[in-house]
Amino acid sequence: MAQGDVFSAGPTSIASLGFLDIQPAAGVEAVINNIYHEDSVTVQFWDGTNGILFDSAIGSGVYAAFQFHVVNARRIRVRNDAGVAKLVAYDGIQTK
Numbered sequence: 001m002a003q004g005d006v007f008s009a010g011p012t013s014i015a016s017l018g019f020l021d022i023q024p025a026a027g028v029e030a031v032i033n034n035i036y037h038e039d040s041v042t043v044q045f046w047d048g049t050n051g052i053l054f055d056s057a058i059g060s061g062v063y064a065a066f067q068f069h070v071v072n073a074r075r076i077r078v079r080n081d082a083g084v085a086k087l088v089a090y091d092g093i094q095t096k
Contacts, residue, residue, distance in 0.1 A: 001028070001094050010089025011036070014080040020088045021046070022068070023075035032068040032076060032092035037061060039082035046077040056081070068092070 001007065007030040014020050024030050035043065040058045044051040055063075068076050080086050 003094055003096060005094045006091060007032070007094045008089070008091035011038075011087035012089065013085045014078070014088050015085050016080060016083050018080055018085075020078045020080075020090075021075050022070055022078070022090050024070060024072055024094070026072045027096075028094060029069070029071050029096035030092050030094045032070060032090055033064075033066060034091050035063040035066075035068075035076070035078060036087075036089040037078065037080075038086040038088070039080070041088065042079040042081055044077050044079075045074065047074050051077060069095075 022032055038060050042056040044053045070076055078088050
């Protein structure tokens with residue numbers, strides 16, 4: 001992938017109370033614009049040790065037209081809060 005390419009994954013099945021880390025490879029930077037979720041989720045900024053919970057959603061939906069900046073060491077972590085496995089996906093642009 002190169003600067004300006006789409007940076008995306010999913011839909012990916014995430015176990016109940018499991019996580020999807022939106023984390024590029026070392027040396028890569030990206031801006032995440034949309035996070036799609038099939039059911040309830042919690043979203044946090046995560047550095048691998050510490051997290052800042054900044055939002056939660058009940059039911060299906062999308063975080064649309066945002067600009068979440070992610071690098072390998074600092075990423076967005078999406079937790080599936082549903083009682084069963086559910087789908088989560090995201091897309092954005094690689095910036096470096």
